[in-house]
Amino acid sequence: MTRYPPPRLIGSAIYRGSTYGPKHPLAIPRVPPMLDLCEALGWIEPEHYIDSPQASVEQLTRFHTPDYIAALMRVETAQAVSEAERARHHLGAHGNPIYREVFRRPATGAGGMILAARLTAEEGGVVHVPGGGTHHGMPDRAAGFCYLNDTVLGLLAWLDLGLTRLLYVDIDAHHGDGVQDAFHDDDRVLTVSVHEANRWPFTGALDDRAGGMARNIPVPTGFNDSEMAHVLHHAILPLAERFRPEGIMLQCGADALEEDPLARLSLSNNAHRAVALALREIAPRLIVTGGGGYNPWTVARCWAGVWGTLNDFPLPPRLPPRAEAVLRGLSFSRAAGRHPPEHWFTTIADAPRDGPVRAEIRQACEAVLR
Numbered sequence: 001m002t003r004y005p006p007p008r009l010i011g012s013a014i015y016r017g018s019t020y021g022p023k024h025p026l027a028i029p030r031v032p033p034m035l036d037l038c039e040a041l042g043w044i045e046p047e048h049y050i051d052s053p054q055a056s057v058e059q060l061t062r063f064h065t066p067d068y069i070a071a072l073m074r075v076e077t078a079q080a081v082s083e084a085e086r087a088r089h090h091l092g093a094h095g096n097p098i099y100r101e102v103f104r105r106p107a108t109g110a111g112g113m114i115l116a117a118r119l120t121a122e123e124g125g126v127v128h129v130p131g132g133g134t135h136h137g138m139p140d141r142a143a144g145f146c147y148l149n150d151t152v153l154g155l156l157a158w159l160d161l162g163l164t165r166l167l168y169v170d171i172d173a174h175h176g177d178g179v180q181d182a183f184h185d186d187d188r189v190l191t192v193s194v195h196e197a198n199r200w201p202f203t204g205a206l207d208d209r210a211g212g213m214a215r216n217i218p219v220p221t222g223f224n225d226s227e228m229a230h231v232l233h234h235a236i237l238p239l240a241e242r243f244r245p246e247g248i249m250l251q252c253g254a255d256a257l258e259e260d261p262l263a264r265l266s267l268s269n270n271a272h273r274a275v276a277l278a279l280r281e282i283a284p285r286l287i288v289t290g291g292g293g294y295n296p297w298t299v300a301r302c303w304a305g306v307w308g309t310l311n312d313f314p315l316p317p318r319l320p321p322r323a324e325a326v327l328r329g330l331s332f333s334r335a336a337g338r339h340p341p342e343h344w345f346t347t348i349a350d351a352p353r354d355g356p357v358r359a360e361i362r363q364a365c366e367a368v369l370r
């Protein structure tokens with residue numbers, strides 16, 4: 001049996017105190033409370049934690065245009081954007097605000113993903129990059145709160161290191177359009193996206209195969225744990241078995257969870273852990289990213305639970321006081337923040353949200369295998 005190194009966690013202090021602005025869905029902290037929760041649970045061995053490097057301009061221009069990277073750096077320094085930059089690169093517009101670390105923060109996410117690709121290409125094993133997962137970023141512009149596409153950059157790094165069969169699985173509530181587009185004509189990368197139907201960016205229809213190497217499973221509102229288990233066992237895993245990937249990247253956005261304010265899916269965080277665990281077993285390399293997620297308690301509990309599960313740590317039924325204090329220390333200006341339910345403070349694992357598997361889900365799984 002091949003022995004892989006223990007899972008590694010790539011984070012950064014750059015996320016501490018960083019915000020997209022008070023009125024933006026990404027006003028909230030996400031990576032810091034996830035890391036603090038893991039730390040409080042004793043789940044981070046110093047030798048398994050890596051501080052993320054910032055990607056270089058050369059690394060970023062492997063996918064992004066030099067003009068766009070220069071504009072993003074200029075905009076961070078000036079903390080202002082010209083009309084031309086706004087129009088061309090969608091900076092300071094379309095939900096992509098100018099904020100203090102608008103270049104360094106996404107470049108750090110990208111650096112983490114490129115490092116994760118290098119570590120796993122060489123040694124195999126699992127790397128978790130909760131700050132990664134910016135799947136909407138386009139070569140010449142920002143999109144959907146994503147300035148750079150760190151998922152594409154990570155996959156390109158794997159290809160550049162000689163891997164030739166990569167599976168990208170995206171369970172964010174939104175279609176992974178930037179990744180699908182980037183590998184439209186590349187038969188080395190199979191992209192599979194499970195996302196809410198009829199939601200921004202309104203791409204990723206069931207019959208959209210992007211030249212052959214994409215599979216899309218749009219799902220209806222109320223998508224539950226039983227339905228995700230069905231998609232996992234009747235679409236994602238059979239596709240993976242056929243493709244035999246050398247590496248899998250899981251975009252593990254937390255916005256498909258019931259309590260997320262930006263989508264209308266109904267998963268519990270058990271679904272995310274189940275997908276991560278199943279994918280870990282079927283390839284020699286796994287990179288798990290973050291992604292969407294706009295309820296601070298939901299995100300921290302989901303991603304911390306994923307890291308715990310990747311390490312085979314048992315999840316405590318009731319959090320110890322230090323971990324509970326991390327969650328009690330969060331605040332949220334939306335309605336859900338006024339009276340958070342007690343289990344958001346005292347547990348990691350949600351109660352399962354099982355339900356009937358609707359016919360359209362079964363049919364979609366059959367369709368993507370045809």
Ligand SMILES: [Zn+2]
Pocket residue numbers: 172173174253255291292293
């Ligand atoms: Zn999303």
